[in-house]
């Protein structure tokens with residue numbers, strides 16, 4: 001019986017097992033009141049603008065983090081397609097930064113005058129803590145997958161049948177809720193699961209903690225944006 005359960009866990013992947021184990025935290029991050037307010041159309045536009053300005057700063061700090069994961073993949077990965085997946089993610093951040101600038105000007109948000117809030121600084125510091133050469137590729141890619149999947153799941157929820165997302169927010173939701181981004185997240189999840197299958201117990205522990213830290217930071221980030 002126990003062996004059967006283990007096989008099941010292995011078949012579905014460690015990440016899926018962890019998301020079930022931590023479903024309350026995962027739901028808190030992917031079904032946050034701010035996301036639900038986008039979905040039902042009741043969103044306070046000041047919250048959206050605050051999110052937009054802070055997320056622009058976050059994404060700028062996210063670029064060196066993704067680069068560090070790419071570097072680890074080139075050095076440590078047992079599969080050379082990892083590099084291609086990570087490179088595509090890094091490349092799409094180029095368009096993302098341009099999009100933030102365009103979107104900010106549309107909403108009258110002046111990006112040059114925005115200072116990162118403490119919650120944002122804490123999250124960026126957490127990213128920095130994962131960038132050093134002492135952090136294993138397996139741990140870093142677990143965090144990267146978690147960061148991306150929270151946005152993918154959150155914004156895809158705002159595009160589902162029956163959602164009443166305001167048309168002026170549709171582009172934002174599309175950015176992370178589109179199918180291509182969903183596939184990128186699945187590729188990251190596959191890499192993560194493959195790595196976790198070969199990880200030591202110590203690495204597994206560190207990776208699970210990294211996942212939980214990401215979920216906590218994501219909840220705090222939504223809270224901050226709501227004001």
Ligand SMILES: Cc1ncc(CO)c(N)n1
Nearest residue numbers: 055058059147148151221
């Ligand atoms: C806070 C935050 N989490 C995740 C993403 C996805 O890249 C983002 N842009 N911002």
